Amino acid sequence: MIEYTEQYFRGLDLWSLWVDQAFVNASADGLRNFYLYSLSDECEKCPYTRIHEIKSEYDETNIIELDVAHRLYFRVFERNLGKYAYDNDSFVCQFDGNLGEFGVYDLRIKDNGTTTCELETAKEPVSIYLPFLTIALIALTLISLVVGGKYLARRIRRIEPQLTPGSPSSTQNDIKKNARLRSVDTFRGIAITLMIFVNSGGGHYWWIEHATWNGLHIADLVFPWFLFIMGVCIPISIRSQLSKNIPRVSILQTITIRSLKLFLIGLCLNSISGPAMSDLRIFGVLQRFGIAYFVVSTIHLYCYKENEQFVNPVCARNVDIFRLWRHWLIVGILTLVYLIIIFFVPAPGCPSGYFGPGGKHFMGIYSNCTGGIAGYIDRMILGDKHLYQHPTARYLYDAQSFDPEGPFGCLPTTLQVLLGLQCGVLIITYTNAVSRIRRLASWGVALGLLGGILCSFSKNDGWIPVNKNLWSVSYVLVTGSLAFFLLLICFILIDVKHYWSGAPFLFAGMNAIILYVGHTVFHKMLPWHWNIGRMNTHFMLMLEALWNTIMWNIIAYILYKKNVFYSL
Template sequence: MLQRHNEHILSLSPQGRLMSVDLLRGLAIAAMVLVNNPGSWSYVYAPMAHAEWHGWTPTDVIFPLFLFVVGVSMVLANGRRETFPAVGWPQWSRALKLFGLGLFLAIFFYNFRDPAYDWFEDRLTGIRWLGVLQRIALVYIFCCYLVSWLSTRGLIVAAVLCTLVPWLMMLWIPYSGDSGEVFRGQLLFGNHFSAWLDHWLLGSEHLYYRNAEPFPFDPEGVLTTLLAVSTCLLGVLAGLAWKACDGTEEGRMKLCRQWLAAGVLLLVVGQLLHPWVPINKALWSPSFVMVTGGVSLMLLATLFYLVDIRGFRGPLAPLLVFGVNAIALFMLAGVVGRVLIMIPVGETTLKGWLFSNVFEPLFGSYGGSLAFAVSCLALFYVVMWQMYRRRIIWKV
């Protein structure tokens, strides 16, 4: 039955697309939904949680992987053409829609358990301006301009500059706190140049870490978004390498080896830099760009070899259901996740009740938390499958 289902998925797959990229996007968004929806944030297995500050876990790779796929997809959407269209309303429309969806998720919450809850004050006047979708929007439109303006060599230079310039700013530009104390080169939680910039530009009430000291900041902050552009540009460069491939099996194998070798090199160099340039997701440090870019290239090479060269597709087919409707899945997961914590059940919420009364008794605390996330992903798969089989692709 599962084999027939997978065959049905493949028979409906959109034509003219590089399947490994759709699968990689599906893997990224499925992993993102899985780690964002535990039964309880108090019980999360270490690989499914972000590193506390410096360092990295598999979860820290997920968002960069998605941005990497955005870059690859930008090139693939242009087919085999050598020139890219000028940036206009289609690109800006997509970026604005993504940013708007991010703002919608930021305000989509109401605390029904608190009679004195002030939604206007909490969600609207204190709206978080930046977030995951907002970062995707900003990185996407920035890269659209770079891709339309620059040659491949220029894009390499741009990727290097987007990595180094913001980092050098963090290390060398002095900044001061409210008490007048001057800092420079700090890379601490709540005390780094990017945090000071977020606090100064956006205001503490509009940031994710509102209580960080001495500077509230956002993990998707202003300066670090420029660093994230370099991750997307790595995807663009990977896509350009595909465009340059001659299409023969020998050419595709050569491309696969190039992606794999580049991925291993970036991963190793980034890890070796860690003692001097800490791997840090919130700072989107150069070593973080290298490590996550390396993992992304290795995953792309692996899927490209298995799916597009060797034709091993059946067991991976369900990822297509997620991959072709990634933003729809993200929005569905975001809305349902918020609804589950909005609905009061006794002294807790519907999510708390389900975890405490169903999942935790059956699977234990950590196992139950993971089982809850897997159940959510399975439920979302049913919805995404109905969209997929009806060929409904939500294009933002």
């Protein structure tokens, strides 16, 4: 059985452990008690945190349960230093260990004049990646069978289209200007499918879940990709409305109503656990969608001139960019204001330029500075009780409440949507497939390099680290780069070469808002979610997450077949 371990080992109930947990059996020779402190590899510039008092005599309390998702470093002290131990505190021994799930480890502290520590493996941990690889292989096998079956069916029925002497070539490079790109809907479908999967737990793998503070994990790609593809559709939608001679005032009214709908739906979803107004979270994913959509759509409605011509040859060759110079100016000012504030305006009791997680970060000297000035502004606008109470940094860093979708972060979010809008204008301006491919690739490379320079191609050591919580500029650029590349791949495979229809993601992309609201409302309800047994392994958690994701994709397929499509 995958990720299976026997229930009992030396009297320890291994099935009582949660995913990514292990037992440490600590013992101390001699007459003194010792204190064990640990430090996670994920916790940047943190002190060691007390986890257990190791008594000299044998005691069941010397059995310690540890979270071993990340590498741990240990120090043993002969006195209780309180909750934290710092680098200037004297310790009797230190060691580190790459402990694993459901492993059992013996820690022996020998106190014979000179104190020494030994950590030995009593029972080997299980492989946590075997379930992931197994499920991936099963999925690839099923996909191969489906694709192979369809290919054989086409061959048998001889349904391949035959080109007649006067018919257009199937390899033509020009794509109809008003043709709907299936790659755009497929991109949106990939984003919503990935969102459902990670919101279902993603198998509880740390690299799938959101990064604790700095860094980029799979879950951190979903939201910016949604904003990007929303930006792609803005110029296409507004162009279509203007071509029907709809007044700009009426279009602005439609934009405003849609933005309010997004905000209000998001607010209602925040009350799903109970509509207590005293601590209702005000902002969220859809709320930020609504604000960013309103700002960028309004800018495009009144600033874009599709027939604007340029004499300068550089401008003429890049007309899709220079027709948006007003957009870039306005959003550039908003982004500059954001950067000036986070770098030069200090929050009370915090230094200027600090945008760390607070808590025990930097050895706890900025414990009340979670998010720096960004967190402070959000707390002043909304109040602490109306922020998100379970940020990723709260448990590892002992940080304050912090809202990753708070109001201040809306400023750089407009840049994310503008990148998508730039992509949409590129698609409208250039109908030649080769031109689109070159420009999509160029944007992907340029944004990736610029984002990498800002973060110094590192997790924590750059000028502006990649940070989803703060929606840092480097985060916008890096995720924007990946969005350009993903859309490029979809465009080539689906709209140019016709190797792929976009299924099954195409169906999800056509009803993304239904899937988003639905998977939020019916979270933890049958038949989408279930609990079988202890649900304490990556394998079972991955199965449940995949089941939920597949169920919603089946619903999307049924809606697609019935021609039921809903958009705000």
